Amino acid sequence: MQAKGSRAPSLRALPFLFIVAALLGLLPLLHSHGLQPNPMLASEPPHHYPAVISGSEPGDFTAAPHDVSQEIRPLPNRTSPGHVKYRKAFPVLGIDYTHVRIPFEISLWILLACLMKLGFHVIPSVSNIVPESCLLIVVGLLVGGLIKGVGESPPILKSDIFFLFLLPPIILDAGYFLPLRQFTENLGTILIFAVVGTLWNAFFLGGLMYAVCQISGTGLSHIGLLANLLFGSIISAVDPVAVLAVFEEIHINELLHILVFGESLLNDAVTVVLYHLFEEFANFEQVTVTDIILGFLSFFVVSLGGVFVGVIYGVIAAFTSRFTSHIRVIEPLFVFLYSYMAYLSAELFHLSGIMALIASGVVMRPYVEANISHKSHTTIKYFLKMWSSVSETLIFIFLGVSTVAGQHYWNWTFIISTLIFCLIARVLGVLGLTWFINKFRIVKLTPKDQFIIAYGGLRGAIAFSLGYLLDYEHFGMRDMFLTAIITVIFFTVFVQGMTIRPLVDLLAVKKKQETKRSINEEIHTQFLDHLLTGIEDICGHYGHHHWKDKLNRFNKKYVKKCLIAGERSKEPQLIAFYHKMEMKQAIELVESGGLGKIPSAISTVSMQNINPKALPVKRILPALSKNKEEEIRKILRNNLQKTRQRLRSYNRHTLVADPYEEAWNQMLLRRQKARQLEQKINNYLTVPAHKLDSPTMSRARIGSDPLAYEPKSDSGNLPIITIDPASPQSPESVDLVNEELKGTSCLPPSPEEDEEGLVMHVMEPSSPGTDNVFTPGASDSPSNQRMMRCLSDPGPQPEPEEGEPFIPKGK
Amino acid sequence: MGSSHSMPEEIQELADKTGFTLEQIEHLHRRFKQISGDQPTLRKESFDRIPDLEFNPIRSKIVRAFFDKRNLRQAPDGLADEINFEDFLTIMSYFRPIEMNMDEEQLDHFRKEKLKFLFHMYDSDNDGKITLQEYRKVVEELLSRNPHLEKESARSIADGAMMEAASICVGQMVGPLWVV
Numbered sequence: 001m002q003a004k005g006s007r008a009p010s011l012r013a014l015p016f017l018f019i020v021a022a023l024l025g026l027l028p029l030l031h032s033h034g035l036q037p038n039p040m041l042a043s044e045p046p047h048h049y050p051a052v053i054s055g056s057e058p059g060d061f062t063a064a065p066h067d068v069s070q071e072i073r074p075l076p077n078r079t080s081p082g083h084v085k086y087r088k089a090f091p092v093l094g095i096d097y098t099h100v101r102i103p104f105e106i107s108l109w110i111l112l113a114c115l116m117k118l119g120f121h122v123i124p125s126v127s128n129i130v131p132e133s134c135l136l137i138v139v140g141l142l143v144g145g146l147i148k149g150v151g152e153s154p155p156i157l158k159s160d161i162f163f164l165f166l167l168p169p170i171i172l173d174a175g176y177f178l179p180l181r182q183f184t185e186n187l188g189t190i191l192i193f194a195v196v197g198t199l200w201n202a203f204f205l206g207g208l209m210y211a212v213c214q215i216s217g218t219g220l221s222h223i224g225l226l227a228n229l230l231f232g233s234i235i236s237a238v239d240p241v242a243v244l245a246v247f248e249e250i251h252i253n254e255l256l257h258i259l260v261f262g263e264s265l266l267n268d269a270v271t272v273v274l275y276h277l278f279e280e281f282a283n284f285e286q287v288t289v290t291d292i293i294l295g296f297l298s299f300f301v302v303s304l305g306g307v308f309v310g311v312i313y314g315v316i317a318a319f320t321s322r323f324t325s326h327i328r329v330i331e332p333l334f335v336f337l338y339s340y341m342a343y344l345s346a347e348l349f350h351l352s353g354i355m356a357l358i359a360s361g362v363v364m365r366p367y368v369e370a371n372i373s374h375k376s377h378t379t380i381k382y383f384l385k386m387w388s389s390v391s392e393t394l395i396f397i398f399l400g401v402s403t404v405a406g407q408h409y410w411n412w413t414f415i416i417s418t419l420i421f422c423l424i425a426r427v428l429g430v431l432g433l434t435w436f437i438n439k440f441r442i443v444k445l446t447p448k449d450q451f452i453i454a455y456g457g458l459r460g461a462i463a464f465s466l467g468y469l470l471d472y473e474h475f476g477m478r479d480m481f482l483t484a485i486i487t488v489i490f491f492t493v494f495v496q497g498m499t500i501r502p503l504v505d506l507l508a509v510k511k512k513q514e515t516k517r518s519i520n521e522e523i524h525t526q527f528l529d530h531l532l533t534g535i536e537d538i539c540g541h542y543g544h545h546h547w548k549d550k551l552n553r554f555n556k557k558y559v560k561k562c563l564i565a566g567e568r569s570k571e572p573q574l575i576a577f578y579h580k581m582e583m584k585q586a587i588e589l590v591e592s593g594g595l596g597k598i599p600s601a602i603s604t605v606s607m608q609n610i611n612p613k614a615l616p617v618k619r620i621l622p623a624l625s626k627n628k629e630e631e632i633r634k635i636l637r638n639n640l641q642k643t644r645q646r647l648r649s650y651n652r653h654t655l656v657a658d659p660y661e662e663a664w665n666q667m668l669l670r671r672q673k674a675r676q677l678e679q680k681i682n683n684y685l686t687v688p689a690h691k692l693d694s695p696t697m698s699r700a701r702i703g704s705d706p707l708a709y710e711p712k713s714d715s716g717n718l719p720i721i722t723i724d725p726a727s728p729q730s731p732e733s734v735d736l737v738n739e740e741l742k743g744t745s746c747l748p749p750s751p752e753e754d755e756e757g758l759v760m761h762v763m764e765p766s767s768p769g770t771d772n773v774f775t776p777g778a779s780d781s782p783s784n785q786r787m788m789r790c791l792s793d794p795g796p797q798p799e800p801e802e803g804e805p806f807i808p809k810g811k
Numbered sequence: 812m813g814s815s816h817s818m819p820e821e822i823q824e825l826a827d828k829t830g831f832t833l834e835q836i837e838h839l840h841r842r843f844k845q846i847s848g849d850q851p852t853l854r855k856e857s858f859d860r861i862p863d864l865e866f867n868p869i870r871s872k873i874v875r876a877f878f879d880k881r882n883l884r885q886a887p888d889g890l891a892d893e894i895n896f897e898d899f900l901t902i903m904s905y906f907r908p909i910e911m912n913m914d915e916e917q918l919d920h921f922r923k924e925k926l927k928f929l930f931h932m933y934d935s936d937n938d939g940k941i942t943l944q945e946y947r948k949v950v951e952e953l954l955s956r957n958p959h960l961e962k963e964s965a966r967s968i969a970d971g972a973m974m975e976a977a978s979i980c981v982g983q984m985v986g987p988l989w990v991v
Binding site: 518532533 | 863864867868870
């Protein structure tokens with residue numbers, strides 16, 4: 001069954017992929033054969049171009065290629081008006097490809113990227129085994145091969161495009177949605193991995209490669225120490241794009257995710273410094289101590305400077321967002337632009353752009369979110385995710401294409417030894433650093449964690465772009481470097497990327513919780529989570545409390561006042577929303593001829609209607625139907641707080657559901673159904689509504705249904721539940737439908753009624769010691785519940801003395 | 812540290828009694844000092860010094876658990892007004908992880924102690940039973956951070972949970988509920 005299902009989409013997808021690929025192949029064909037400047041244009045009467053002619057220079061041939069008209073402008077000059085040399089028919093249809101070439105090609109590439117992504121989701125069987133990044137690289141290889149086969153030179157991933165256009169969206173997305181709590185708690189560890197780890201990798205690798213190069217017979221002895229060190233620094237950096245792409249598919253727990261990902265982000269500063277350092281040094285004959293000290297200093301300048309720039313832009317963005325209440329539409333644009341400016345400004349000064357971007361995202365987020373409208377928030381979320389997705393796809397495709405396009409120089413010794421030493425360096429680095437770090441961590445990193453961290457050190461496009469930036473003049477062996485870099489990237493992405501998932505399963509690393517639990521288990525687990533979190537907080541689990549407290553106080557006192565507009569916060573919005581609902585509900589009730597006390601009905605009705613999902617208690621028998629259990633579980637899952645204890649995985653591509661919208665839609669649905677039900681009820685009623693039902697009557701009705709079960713008493717110490725029969729509703733609750741149902745049976749309602757949707761059951765204990773929970777029949781039908789809901793008096797509830805005794809015998 | 816608790820024999824006594832290592836006791840002592848503001852005892856108000864705890868929905872229950880005499884093994888019920896470091900350690904010892912070198916009986920006892928601690932947290936009126944009302948309170952507190960859900964839903968969920976518990980427990984050996 002699976003095969004058939006998956007074959008159909010793959011059959012559909014394949015030809016469609018080929019068409020797209022072919023289209024791309026044709027593109028450069030169109031370009032290179034070059035369209036002749038349209039002769040028809042030349043024949044156009046000169047008076048159509050008066051302004052153009054006067055403004056242009058004859059012989060302006062070297063203007064931008066899409067200015068075809070420039071070439072032929074001199075011609076009309078020589079012809080006098082009306083004295084046309086030859087006449088052709090008026091151009092009904094013409095082609096002017098060069099005019100739109102650049103945007104057209106860009107759009108086509110992006111379209112290809114998106115279609116690929118789509119294709120992989122349509123054919124799920126492949127993407128379960130192979131991570132998306134691998135597939136994309138393969139596609140890139142195919143497309144590159146296709147283009148080369150056609151005879152054109154495929155485009156290479158230019159470093160400018162990569163660093164200025166493709167990388168920032170991904171980093172901004174990561175920085176804006178960075179799980180700040182985990183990040184700051186593990187900041188020390190992350191920094192050590194990023195800084196010390198990368199330095200170790202670079203020097204170890206560089207040194208070893210130099211040693212390898214010195215071995216005679218390999219033909220590599222011309223590569224100096226500095227060149228090797230430079231190579232080492234390029235290739236030693238863990239790549240955030242690759243890490244994100246692979247890790248989010250394996251649903252690893254948040255701690256590991258943030259460790260590896262945080263490391264990949266922060267090591268940018270180190271990479272930038274080392275890269276520029278060695279690039280400069282390669283030109284010097286001698287490297288003095290001063291140079292080394294300056295290099296060391298520049299590390300601090302680069303990283304702290306980057307953060308500083310980011311913080312400044314973040315604060316400015318937050319401040320700007322304070323005043324945007326009148327033009328909500330451009331709020332998201334501010335966020336994007338300020339962050340991008342932060343990145344560019346940092347790059348301007350050779351500071352670490354990535355750190356600037358992250359810093360600005362992190363700083364501006366809490367304030368901006370307090371200021372902007374709800375819709376802007378959603379827009380920002382959607383746009384960031386969209387851009388980062390597309391960027392990532394494009395990067396991987398281009399990696400594939402560049403592999404085919406680039407000039408390679410394969411040297412077995414160099415490349416194989418690079419690969420081996422990379423892995424060794426990574427493993428040794430992680431092991432050594434973890435040993436050191438565990439002395440200071442309260443939550444130690446287990447060997448399993450260490451393995452995942454080491455194995456997750458993927459290299460990616462950043463290494464490639466940095467390598468590409470090297471110039472031939474100083475680095476003649478650039479091609480070999482590039483080949484080696486690409487080999488390492490391929491190896492890490494393909495081999496490590498593909499095998500990490502089975503390895504994670506094999507090692508049984510703690511993953512996202514997927515198992516279904518009973519309601520009680522959910523409650524208890526959540527309770528425990530909160531308890532443990534609380535105890536952690538009390539016993540100073542992660543330390544650093546002093547500084548955190550100080551920062552928080554500073555934040556509350558000064559910063560928030562400046563950057564958040566007025567008393568704007570989420571709460572008033574929520575309450576205003578509810579009030580609107582209440583008014584509408586009240587009007588509805590009156591219009592539909594609803595019975596009962598309306599003023600008091602408003603609050604209960606509104607509040608209850610807003611509930612996203614509610615728990616129905618429908619059966620007499622102490623067993624909930626499967627559907628209801630599901631619903632309850634969902635409520636508990638969604639609404640119970642997410643605590644640190646829960647090892648939830650972090651997935652960039654999923655958007656959290658919007659609770660307000662959901663509630664609104666639910667409410668609308670309910671209103672419709674309520675209206676329908678009201679109609680039905682009005683038809684059935686034979687007695688005029690009287691709201692009071694004597695408790696005795698109802699109790700008598702119920703009395704025949706004993707709900708008490710005597711559980712087998714077992715060996716002590718274990719809690720046992722006894723359930724006593726309950727007597728039902730409060731005197732104030734309505735029983736229109738009670739009357740109706742008295743005539744009928746007291747059995748639980750038919751399953752069809754379940755489809756009415758989820759209904760809430762109001763518990764109004766009427767007398768002490770009673771409860772509505774186990775009331776059969778009357779409280780079951782949704783209509784009754786709705787009526788009860790509408791009309792019950794939310795008065796003070798008497799405290800039951802002894803509820804349902806949950807008697808643990810023998811405790 | 813430099814407090815009166817730094818006598819080695821006292822620490823050793825504490826270590827034996829509660830099962831913590833010396834390093835852990837030192838760490839906890841530091842924390843105790845920080846929370847109590849260098850006083851020798853902790854009061855309920857001292858826990859206000861911990862800002863992270865504010866976001867915890869069951870904060871009041873947790874703080875209360877520290878002063879619950881049953882947990883402190885002092886009396887069958889009632890609340891203490893203040894606790895000293897030894898009491899603090901006693902409470903903390905409930906959260907020690909299970910060690911490999913325990914035998915069956917110790918393990919069993921250990922587990923029971925933990926369960927009892929949890930049970931005491933649910934049972935707020937100290938009567939040795941968890942009533943539906945108390946259970947409801949627990950669920951309400953758990954959901955208290957969410958502005959959407961009204962008390963009614965919390966109650967419904969608690970009632971549903973009770974029903975489920977009843978369905979599991981009826982006519983069976985009970986245990987699954989409390990084994991997490």
